[in-house]
Amino acid sequence: MEKTDPLISVQISVYALDGDVREAVHCYLDALDAAGLERDTGTMSTVVWGEADKVWAGLRHAYEAVAAKHKVVVNVGMSNIAPLPARASGRG
Secondary structure (H helix, E strand, O other): OOOOOOEEEEEEEEEEOOOOHHHHHHHHHHHHHHOOOEEEEOOOOEEEEEEHHHHHHHHHHHHHHHHOOOOEEEEEEEEOOOOOOHHHHOOO
């Protein structure tokens, strides 16, 4: 079996079920920042990328932070082959 690249990219969307959408999203984003993850945030989702172990730990940290304060659904899609954002590869 071929070894996969340790870099992954992850697209995340946070949905607050308690009505505090803005607060829940910012809580999640603040936790990603505290974990030291690079991110690009758009109007519908956020993309984070980096070494798999660091990304996994950051996702867990962010989920635990937001779930402690809000009722949420967090949708996550991840890839070890999707292109990284332009600024991650020095093109942006």
